[in-house]
Amino acid sequence: MSKLIGKTWIDGNEALAWGAALGQIDYFTHYPGSPVNRVANDLEEIDQEHELGIKFNHALNEHVAILAAAGASLCGARSMVVMKHVGLNIAADPANYLGVTGVKGGMVIVVGTDPGATCSTGEEDVHWYVPQFNLPLIEPVSIPQIVESIPTAFELSERYSLPVLLFLPATLCFNSDAVDLPAPPARRPVRFHFEQNRDAYTHVGAKAVQHHAEHLQRIADLRSSTWRAREFFNSSAPVGIISRGAAHCHTYEAIIELGLEEGTHLLTTELVYPLNENEIRTFAANKERILVVEDQDGFLEFSLKNLLYNESPCPIHGKDRLPSHGDLDYQMVLRAVADFLGCESNPPPRLPAVEIPERLGTYCEGCPHRSTFFGIDQVVGDSDTIIGGDIGCSSLPPHRPDWLLCMNAGIGLSQGMAQVVDEQSIISTGGEGSFFHMGIISLLNAVHNKIDFLHLVFDNRIVAMTGHQLSPTSEGHDQQVDHRKLLESLGVDHIFEANAFLPFEVKYRLEQAQKLSGVRVLWVRGNCAYFPDAEHQHRRKVRTLQIHNDKCGSCRTCFEDLGCPAINERPGSTDIYVDLDRCARCGVCLEVCPNEAIEVQELKN
Ligand code: SF4
Ligand code: SF4
Numbered sequence: 001m002s003k004l005i006g007k008t009w010i011d012g013n014e015a016l017a018w019g020a021a022l023g024q025i026d027y028f029t030h031y032p033g034s035p036v037n038r039v040a041n042d043l044e045e046i047d048q049e050h051e052l053g054i055k056f057n058h059a060l061n062e063h064v065a066i067l068a069a070a071g072a073s074l075c076g077a078r079s080m081v082v083m084k085h086v087g088l089n090i091a092a093d094p095a096n097y098l099g100v101t102g103v104k105g106g107m108v109i110v111v112g113t114d115p116g117a118t119c120s121t122g123e124e125d126v127h128w129y130v131p132q133f134n135l136p137l138i139e140p141v142s143i144p145q146i147v148e149s150i151p152t153a154f155e156l157s158e159r160y161s162l163p164v165l166l167f168l169p170a171t172l173c174f175n176s177d178a179v180d181l182p183a184p185p186a187r188r189p190v191r192f193h194f195e196q197n198r199d200a201y202t203h204v205g206a207k208a209v210q211h212h213a214e215h216l217q218r219i220a221d222l223r224s225s226t227w228r229a230r231e232f233f234n235s236s237a238p239v240g241i242i243s244r245g246a247a248h249c250h251t252y253e254a255i256i257e258l259g260l261e262e263g264t265h266l267l268t269t270e271l272v273y274p275l276n277e278n279e280i281r282t283f284a285a286n287k288e289r290i291l292v293v294e295d296q297d298g299f300l301e302f303s304l305k306n307l308l309y310n311e312s313p314c315p316i317h318g319k320d321r322l323p324s325h326g327d328l329d330y331q332m333v334l335r336a337v338a339d340f341l342g343c344e345s346n347p348p349p350r351l352p353a354v355e356i357p358e359r360l361g362t363y364c365e366g367c368p369h370r371s372t373f374f375g376i377d378q379v380v381g382d383s384d385t386i387i388g389g390d391i392g393c394s395s396l397p398p399h400r401p402d403w404l405l406c407m408n409a410g411i412g413l414s415q416g417m418a419q420v421v422d423e424q425s426i427i428s429t430g431g432e433g434s435f436f437h438m439g440i441i442s443l444l445n446a447v448h449n450k451i452d453f454l455h456l457v458f459d460n461r462i463v464a465m466t467g468h469q470l471s472p473t474s475e476g477h478d479q480q481v482d483h484r485k486l487l488e489s490l491g492v493d494h495i496f497e498a499n500a501f502l503p504f505e506v507k508y509r510l511e512q513a514q515k516l517s518g519v520r521v522l523w524v525r526g527n528c529a530y531f532p533d534a535e536h537q538h539r540r541k542v543r544t545l546q547i548h549n550d551k552c553g554s555c556r557t558c559f560e561d562l563g564c565p566a567i568n569e570r571p572g573s574t575d576i577y578v579d580l581d582r583c584a585r586c587g588v589c590l591e592v593c594p595n596e597a598i599e600v601q602e603l604k605n
Pocket of ligand 1: 566567583584585590
C-alpha cells in the first residue's frame with residue numbers, strides 16, 4: 001500500500017494512517033475495533049518503509065490506550081489513539097479529564113462510528129460525549145479530507161492545548177478514493193521531556209475549579225476562532241441546509257441532482273464542536289427555514305437549536321425528516337431534501353434493485369469456537385443452563401449465548417446471577433481478547449468476593465475479529481503469557497484446560513468443573529483457523545478428507561449440530577459431501593461423527 005506515492009487509491013483506514021504520517025506523528029496507540037481496525041497495520045507499513053521511527057503501543061484496552069497517548073503528548077510527542085465507538089465508553093473516564101489537564105504535543109483521538117451497525121455490535125451515538133468531554137470534534141467528509149484533517153487536528157490540539165476528537169463513520173472508513181500523497185516528512189527533531197508541574201496536573205479542590213475554568217476558556221477561544229465552515233450554492237437563498245460528516249456528499253449531490261442550487265445555501269462544518277457561533281448566526285440570519293442532514297441522533301441539530309433558541313425564529317428541522325437509526329443512504333437524503341424544498345424526487349434508481357438473500361453470520365471452517373460450542377451443547381442439552389455471552393467472534397451467529405451486550409458482559413452479568421440463582425447452572429464465556437481487555441479484573445472480582453462461578457475462555461490466540469492483532473497468548477509473541485500461572489496468581493480455585501478441537505474433551509472438562517464449587521476457569525485453546533495462516537495452508541497441502549456415505553447414518557450431526565459450512569447435503573439426496581476448497585482439515589467432524597463415516601487421509605508428497 002505505502003509503496004505508491006502520488007495519486008493513490010486508499011480507503012478510510014489508510015487515509016488515517018497517511019494523515020498521521022503526514023502530520024509527523026511520534027506515538028500511536030489503539031485498541032483494535034471495526035471500522036478502524038486496520039489503521040495500526042497501515043501506519044506500521046508506512047513507518048517501516050519510510051523509517052519514521054514512530055513508537056507503537058498495541059494496547060489491551062481503550063482506557064490504557066488513551067492515557068498512554070496523553071502521557072506521550074504531555075512529554076511533547078504528537079500522539080494518536082484509535083478506537084471504535086463503543087471503545088470510547090471504556091476511555092470515557094480519562095477523556096473527561098484530558099481537556100482539564102490540557103496536552104502539549106498534538107493529541108488526536110480517532111473514533112470509528114457505526115451508524116447502521118454494519119461492522120460492530122451497535123450504533124451508539126458517541127456525539128453526546130463531546131460536550132461532556134468538552135473537546136473539539138472534527139468530522140471529515142471525504143477520504144482526501146481525512147488525510148488533511150489529521151495534520152490540522154495536531155496543529156489545533158497544540159494551539160489550544162486540547163486533545164482533538166475525530167469521528168469517522170464506517171461508510172468512510174471502508175470507502176476508497178484516489179488521493180495525492182506526498183512522501184511523509186521526517187519526524188520533528190523534538191526532544192521529549194515531561195516538565196513537572198503538579199499545579200497543572202493535580203485536580204483537587206480549588207485547583208480543579210481553576211483548571212475547569214481554564215478549560216472552558218480554551219473552548220471559548222476556539223469557538224470564536226477563525227475556523228470556517230465551507231459554504232456552497234446561493235448564500236442569499238432563504239432555505240439553508242447544514243450537514244456534517246459523511247452526510248455532506250449525499251446532500252451536495254442531492255441538491256445538484258434536484259437542480260436546487262439557486263434556491264439553497266449549504267453549509268458543511270468539519271469542526272462540529274464547538275460550533276463557530278458567529279458563523280452560524282450569520283448563516284441563519286437570512287434564512288426562513290433550515291434543514292440539518294446528519295446521521296444518528298441529531299447532535300448537530302440539537303446544537304443549532306440550543307445556539308439559536310433565543311435568537312432566531314427560523315424553524316430548524318432534521319430528525320423529524322430523517323431517521324435516527326441506521327445509516328443514511330443517498331435516496332433517503334434525496335427524498336428529505338426534495339420534500340423540504342417542495343419538489344418531486346423520483347429519480348431512476350441508480351442500480352437495478354437486487355433481491356439479496358438473508359445470510360446469517362457463521363464461524364469459519366476450522367474455527368475453534370464451533371467445536372467448543374459443540375462441547376458446551378453436549379453438556380447443556382435442553383436444560384435452562386445460562387450461557388453468558390461476550391463480544392468477539394465467539395458471539396457470532398448462531399448466538400448460543402443468552403446475551404450479547406458489551407465487552408465482558410459474560411463474566412460480569414454471570415457473577416451477579418451466580419450470587420442470586422439457586423437452581424440454574426451458569427457458564428460464563430468470553431474470548432481471551434476480552435479477558436485481557438478487562439475480564440481479568442472481573443475474574444479477580446469473583447475471587448475477591450468468593451463467587452461460586454464458572455468461566456470459559458475461548459483462547460484462539462489472536463484478536464481475530466478485528467484483524468488478527470496479537471493477543472498476549474499468541475504463539476510467537478515475545479512476551480507470551482502463561483495463562484495457567486496467571487490464573488493461579490489471581491487465586492482461581494480450579495483451573496481446567498481443554499483442546500478446542502476435541503469437543504468431547506471440552507465436554508468432559510466442563511462436566512468436571514461443574515461438579516466443583518468456587519471460582520473455576522476452563523481455558524479452551526485452539527488457534528484461529530486463519531492464524532497462523534501458514535499452518536492452515538500446510539494442513540490443506542498434506543491432508544484431505546473423505547466422507548463414506550455407505551457408513552453415514554444421516555444423523556446430520558456434522559453439518560447441523562456442528563454446523564461446519566464445508567459439509568453439505570447433495571440436493572435431493574441424503575448423501576453428504578465435503579467441499580475441499582473450504583475445508584480447513586481441522587478434523588472436528590471426525591470427532592463428532594458417531595459412525596466413523598468421515599476419514600482424514602494424509603496425502604503423499
Ligand atoms: S469439514 Fe470437517 S475437517 Fe473440514 S473444516 Fe469442517 S469440521 Fe473441519
Ligand atoms: S455425523 Fe457422520 S453419520 Fe452423521 S451425517 Fe455426518 S457423516 Fe453422516
